[in-house]
Amino acid sequence: MLKIFNTLTRKKETFKPIVPGKVGMYVCGMTVYDYCHIGHARVMVVFDVVARYFRYLGYDLTYVRNITDVDDKIIKRANEDEQDIGSLTEFFIDAMHADEHALAVLPPDVEPKATQSMEQIINLIQLLFEKGLAYTSTSGDVLYSVSKFPNYGQLSGKQLDALQAGERVAIDKSKRDPLDFVLWKKVKPGEPFWNSPWGRGRPGWHIECSAMSTCCLGNHFDIHGGGMDLQFPHHENEIAQTVGGTGEQFVNYWMHNGFVRVDNEKMSKSLGNFFTLKEIRESYQPEVIRYFILSSHYRSPLNYSNESLDDAKAALVRLYTALRNINITSTEVLEEYKVVFEQAMNDDFNTPEALAVLFSLTTALNKLKQESSAEVGVYANTLKTLAAGLGILQDLPDSFLQDSDGDSSEDQLIMSKINQRTAAKKNKDWQLADQIRDELQADGIIVEDNPDGTTWRRL
DSSP states (O other), X not given: OOEEEETTTTEEEEOOOSSTTEEEEEEOOOBOSSOOBHHHXXXXXXXXXXXXXXXXXXXXXXXXXXXXXXXXXXXXXXXXXXXXXXXXXXXXXXXXXXXXXXXXXXXXXXXXXXXXXXXXXXXXXXXXXXXXXXXXXXXXXXXXXXXXXXXXXXXXTOOHHHHHHTOOXXXXXXXXXTTOEEEEEEOOTTOOOBOOTTOSEXXXXXXXXXXXXXXXXXXXXXXEEEEGGGIIIIIHHHHHHHHHHHOSOOEEEEEEEOOEEETTEEOOTTTTOOOBHXXXXXXXXXXXXXXXXXXXXXXXOEEEOHHHXXXXXXXXXXXXXXXXXXXXXXXXXXXXXXXXXXXXXXXXXXXXXXXXXXXXXXXXXXXXXXXXXXXXHHHHHHHHHHHXXXXXXXXXXXXXXXXXOXXXXXXXXXXXXXXXXXXXXXXXXXXXXXXXXXXXXXXXXXXXXXXXXXXXXXX
């Protein structure tokens, strides 16, 4: 039985879908004004694994992940770059999709954009007016009246009285309460706008997700996910808006992945420890980044460092090396490993424990390879099949280990040197053989001799 830690109840609960056999899942996606960073990568990978595992279990999943393509930061960046907002956001959407593809993140089933959801956003705000939860402020913005929603704070565990007592923001005389938040922003000079019953303007960030999630999945759906930083106020405000507007239960299970730190410090541009995926991919293969993310439980903090990525690379080298030189023809999956793998994943998607199962398999596989056992194919197929649930080990072993497609001029030069070394060994010219090996190693190429011949991989 799959159990999920529900942020709303603060405990693991047995997953029970609203409709048997079906799952609706919404995840807050990216605000597209810059390249994706390692924190975005964690959201992508974590919920990709969740989606993969639901499908592995046989569920009919509808996975929705939105794109925020109108926002204060987007407008600021477009103005700085003297670029129209549409061109800016499309550029960074394409860059996001490139990162997503490189990380083996499968695209969501539905990817709504805020700018294409204005009708749904306006309709929801109208509902909130009808319920007495929205008002037009003296500044012309439309605001949500937090004090009129009795369960505000249920997701984050924050009490309304404590929030009001602890409020330290500058006094905004246009608000009835300092905690009230924007549903619709009155247009300012130079900003994009849409027509609405309250005049020209654009939506607040929180209302976008309420409108897009319910439009795609209905007023009540199974799972809502995102980073822990969104728990308050974003997801808290989503609940207030959606439940307040529809009068129905909103989400059954709330999932939040933990923060990413860099060398045990908070990641921020001001500290100079802010890394985009584009930058990281210049030094590390995308699958290494994915493995690194999976090596920690999704709810735990994730500490980014070069040492952690080096460890992830070493782990993948071990796994791919075990699969090397095996022609997998078997379709059998060993039940003993499958059961333990599923036990790990059923325990709130415990990917570190699931990875441990893969290494147990690898140990057994390496032993069978040494014994030239006929069982090698079954074990190798089991390893690849279970790893597919995590989105790893789906490349050809040589492609990963050599970080190449095998056709480059550099690869051909490496193979030429290896052939020279093989000839030198055949002629018992050990000095030349060692010299070629050392030259290759100085270039980051590790030569490995085995009974089937000589292979190579990159450091």
